[in-house]
Amino acid sequence: MFTTESTEGNQFWNETYFVPHFQPIVNAINRSISAYEVLGRQFNPEENTYHSLGGLFHNRDQDPVPVYNIDRILREKAVQTLKESNLRTKLFFNMMPNFLSRVHHTDLFAENFHIIQLIEKYGIDRNQVVIEITEDEFDGSIDRLIQIVQIFRDYGLKIAIDDLGTGFSNLERIGYLHPDIMKVDIRIMRESLNKNSFKQVLGAISEMSQKLGSQLLFEGIETEEEVNLALSMGANLLQGFYFSTPNPHFLNRNTFSDKMKTVLENFSSVRSTELREKGVREQRIIDQLQDLFYELSDVKEDEFSYRFGQILGSLPREILKVFVCDGEGYQITPTYDLDRLNGGYLERTRQIGNNYAWKPYFLKHKEESERFRKKWGVTYPLYDISNQNQYVIFTFSLMDGKILIAQVGWSE
Numbered sequence: 156m157f158t159t160e161s162t163e164g165n166q167f168w169n170e171t172y173f174v175p176h177f178q179p180i181v182n183a184i185n186r187s188i189s190a191y192e193v194l195g196r197q198f199n200p201e202e203n204t205y206h207s208l209g210g211l212f213h214n215r216d217q218d219p220v221p222v223y224n225i226d227r228i229l230r231e232k233a234v235q236t237l238k239e240s241n242l243r244t245k246l247f248f249n250m251m252p253n254f255l256s257r258v259h260h261t262d263l264f265a266e267n268f269h270i271i272q273l274i275e276k277y278g279i280d281r282n283q284v285v286i287e288i289t290e291d292e293f294d295g296s297i298d299r300l301i302q303i304v305q306i307f308r309d310y311g312l313k314i315a316i317d318d319l320g321t322g323f324s325n326l327e328r329i330g331y332l333h334p335d336i337m338k339v340d341i342r343i344m345r346e347s348l349n350k351n352s353f354k355q356v357l358g359a360i361s362e363m364s365q366k367l368g369s370q371l372l373f374e375g376i377e378t379e380e381e382v383n384l385a386l387s388m389g390a391n392l393l394q395g396f397y398f399s400t401p402n403p404h405f406l407n408r409n410t411f412s413d414k415m416k417t418v419l420e421n422f423s424s425v426r427s428t429e430l431r432e433k434g435v436r437e438q439r440i441i442d443q444l445q446d447l448f449y450e451l452s453d454v455k456e457d458e459f460s461y462r463f464g465q466i467l468g469s470l471p472r473e474i475l476k477v478f479v480c481d482g483e484g485y486q487i488t489p490t491y492d493l494d495r496l497n498g499g500y501l502e503r504t505r506q507i508g509n510n511y512a513w514k515p516y517f518l519k520h521k522e523e524s525e526r527f528r529k530k531w532g533v534t535y536p537l538y539d540i541s542n543q544n545q546y547v548i549f550t551f552s553l554m555d556g557k558i559l560i561a562q563v564g565w566s567e
Contacts, residue, residue: 176401186415190245289317342375482556484512
């Protein structure tokens with residue numbers, strides 16, 4: 156029996172007042188609720204309301220023993236609720252590395268972990284449990300944490316990493332733990348980053364999740380705009396108040412099916428339009444550059460740089476920088492930078508001889524031009540911190556293996 160003093164000093168709390176709540180996680184693929192995150196709530200009988208226990212669990216000054224025991228109570232009640240529901244859904248359980256590290260010093264056997272004991276006790280499918288590793292700071296042994304996570308994984312549990320982009324050594328955790336699910340709290344990232352940095356970091360996380368084979372889950376979603384952002388980043392798991400607040404009971408798995416159908420159709424329509432417009436914009440620049448540089452196809456080698464410089468005045472105004480490399484990636488013309496104040500282009504001869512063969516866009520262009528006879532290449536949007544602008548790189552095969560590289564302003 157656990158008691159906690161009320162603000163009036165009366166001791167009336169007991170374990171019956173600790174009630175797990177479940178926030179649905181919607182799968183964008185089948186538009187249904189595929190999982191729930193288990194969250195701790197405490198019932199106040201005087202107010203007939205529930206209060207979050209998040210502050211209790213994340214207070215590093217709090218005595219860990221009662222916190223650990225409250226966590227066990229909530230966990231067992233959640234597993235029991237799942238068993239009694241007969242639902243084929245998953246539960247995400249938050250587990251803090253510091254707690255795990257303190258409790259399990261040497262007893263690193265599956266049967267000693269409470270969540271595994273509960274799975275066995277209630278006879279639920281181990282595929283229905285996801286362990287969510289979450290904590291702002293971690294001061295334990297990373298080797299022990301790796302061992303613990305491997306025990307969970309060997310037992311058949313999925314591993315998620317929470318709050319990507321914030322908190323303790325996230326990249327280190329990802330590298331060591333290789334999670335099945337990467338979880339991003341869009342609220343935290345929105346508040347801590349400016350708009351461009353926010354989107355760029357999300358894009359990097361999205362690309363990393365794809366390369367690792369991890370599912371991407373966006374939580375903290377409150378608006379349709381944020382749903383669209385999550386979808387554009389490749390997130391197939393969605394969670395937040397846009398769908399539902401945490402509840403002490405499970406919802407019908409198809410509760411949000413119609414809502415998601417509308418959202419997905421709107422997203423598809425808008426995104427298709429954006430991609431068509433992007434394609435038209437790219438083609439316009441490609442056509443202009445192709446017309447301009449076609450006349451260089453029969454220029455003699457010793458006249459190439461001079462004739463190249465003569466074309467600059469006819470370049471599309473979106474071009475911020477342009478130069479030419481040979482087939483080995485060595486720059487053979489000056490770099491011409493757009494003079495943002497006075498117009499025209501500034502010639503940078505000192506950059507002749509620089510090598511770009513290691514650049515991903517250069518390597519990709521060479522490979523595709525050789526394999527597919529493709530003359531053009533365009534990168535995804537990049538960002539120039541010094542000039543505070545977004546751009547893409549266009550590459551174009553010229554005569555004798557030369558490759559044009561043009562940096563083009565590209566606001567979205």
